[in-house]
Amino acid sequence: GECDAKKKFTGKSFEIRPTGIAHLLLYLPNTFKGEHYTWKKVTMVITNLILGSPAINHYGDMEITNHRTGERCVLTFKQRGWRGKEAKKDKGSVFDQKGNLAWELAGKWTTQLIARR
Incomplete structure (x- = not known):
């Protein structure tokens, strides 16, 4: 896949915005068919690079596409708020x-993701 990043350092935090598309090819067991996935x-x-304990947070929308079946997933990573209540939470469809x-889909990107119909 393609990989590059736009970086921004503010003194208190370091932000990385990856650009490009990631690719994954999975071969199904007992077949010669592969599933091709892409996502941004x-x-x-x-945060807390200079003082305190550094913390990592992800935010934004990730769209994952299965090119063999046409199925897709839109997963939204919530941005950490001032109190951190929404930290590491995500939801999607x-x-x-x-x-x-x-x-x-709903859960936290660090522990679990639950799917409901």
């Missing part, structure tokens, strides 16, 4: 090849 990475911010909602 979300923004990463590292999975759509079938016709664009119909198939699954709803």
Whole structure:
């Protein structure tokens, strides 16, 4: 895949905005078929670089596409708020090849992601 990043340092935090598209090819067991996935990475911010304990946060929308089936997932990483209540939370939706909602996703990117119909 393609990989580059736009970087921004403010003195208190370091922000990295990846550009380009990531690719993954998975071969299905007992077949010669492969599933080709692509996605764009979300923004990463590292805070408390100088004072305190450094913390990593991701935010933005990530769209993941399965090019063999036409299914796609839109996953939203929430930006950490002042109190950190929304830190590391994400939610999203999975759509079938016709664009119909198939699954709803919710969880934290550091621990678990739960899918519901």
